[in-house]
Amino acid sequence: MSATPPSDERSLQVALPSSLDAYHGFIQSIMEHLEELGWSGSNLFAIQMALEESISNAIRHGNKEDPSKQVVIECELSSVRFWIRVCDEGAGFDPKKVPDCCDPDRLEIPGGRGLALMQAFMSRMEYNDRGNCLTMEKSLSAASSGCSCD
Amino acid sequence: MASPRRLQVNESASISVVRFKDQKIIDPVAIQELGQELFDLIEKDDRKKIVLNFDNVEFLSSAALGKLITFEKKAKRTGAQMILTNISPEIYQVFAITNLDKLFKIKDSEADALAVL
Numbered sequence: 001m002s003a004t005p006p007s008d009e010r011s012l013q014v015a016l017p018s019s020l021d022a023y024h025g026f027i028q029s030i031m032e033h034l035e036e037l038g039w040s041g042s043n044l045f046a047i048q049m050a051l052e053e054s055i056s057n058a059i060r061h062g063n064k065e066d067p068s069k070q071v072v073i074e075c076e077l078s079s080v081r082f083w084i085r086v087c088d089e090g091a092g093f094d095p096k097k098v099p100d101c102c103d104p105d106r107l108e109i110p111g112g113r114g115l116a117l118m119q120a121f122m123s124r125m126e127y128n129d130r131g132n133c134l135t136m137e138k139s140l141s142a143a144s145s146g147c148s149c150d
Numbered sequence: 151m152a153s154p155r156r157l158q159v160n161e162s163a164s165i166s167v168v169r170f171k172d173q174k175i176i177d178p179v180a181i182q183e184l185g186q187e188l189f190d191l192i193e194k195d196d197r198k199k200i201v202l203n204f205d206n207v208e209f210l211s212s213a214a215l216g217k218l219i220t221f222e223k224k225a226k227r228t229g230a231q232m233i234l235t236n237i238s239p240e241i242y243q244v245f246a247i248t249n250l251d252k253l254f255k256i257k258d259s260e261a262d263a264l265a266v267l
Contacts, residue, residue: 020178045209045240052176052211102249108223110216113248117212120247 008037009078015070018063018088020056023071027051030075037079046121047082047138053114054086054134062088062132082138092131156184159191165199165267166191167260175210185217192221192230200225201263205236215250222254231255233263 010033016023031048039047055071063069069089076083101112119125124137158169168191172180191197202218225232234256237245245251257263 024176042240042243048209049211049244052209056211056213102247104249104252107249107253108219110219111212113212113215116248117244120243 009076010037011074011076013072013074015072016055016059018059018065018067018069018071020059020065023055023059026073027055030077033077034082037077039079039082043138043140049121050118050136050138051084053118054084054136057114058086058088058090058134061093062090064090080140083136085133085135087133090132092128094131095127154187156180157187162264165201165264166195166197167201167203167264169203169205170207173206173208175207175214178213181211181214181217184214185220188217188221189224192225192228196228198228198230199267200230200232201260201267202232202234203236203260204234204238204241205260207241208238210241210244212248215244215248219250219253231267233257233267235260235263 014026016026027048030051031044034044034047055073058071059065063071066089072087074085095115098112098115099106099109101107101109101116106112118134118136121138122136123139125134127134156171158171160167160169168188170184172184175181175184191200222232232255234254236259237256242251242256245254245256257266
């Protein structure tokens, strides 16, 4: 984070329990912060999708809903930029090995669409080497990276 | 079918028009219930023509997409026809990003769907 952040920038860090019914309040608070900062419409939808998919993945696939593990989230919000890092305590994974959900032969297989949605809706998305921390950013000055399925 | 918690189902002639009660389809329990209610339409009630009207839906997660995909497979197995309608631009983008606009039959409006079923 910058030493002299813009006056409208807000930062927060939370540790959420690994329960699929325990994070929607957090997402709602982020959405309310962003609305106060002037975000709206399809941009808010995109960020809600990224939050929903990244946190649920961390709980379900990363921590495997183990109540002894947490999901740690760092977030920076401003009127022009959304930045988030979501880390779980799991073993990690290699996103390159996740099958392409958009392959015509795989369309009828449920699951595995969260990564494609996050990639499309965010300006930037990357995992750390271990694959247990996801960093994403959406900037209003940058266009979306577009559909990953083409 | 038992009184549905997640769906509003209107039977019209041989067509079931289904609306979602939840504006945001994200809660795992709600998605599970919603899925079972959809499955019951074709597995218990033997409905063969179904319109899924998304007019009330503002947001849905990939888990909800997964349930819809399973429903589409079950419908295909039982010979049921299914059309999705009234999808907002944001949710349509979700279908397009994941190529599901090629799996599901999608029409702009309920009237358009009823006209072809």
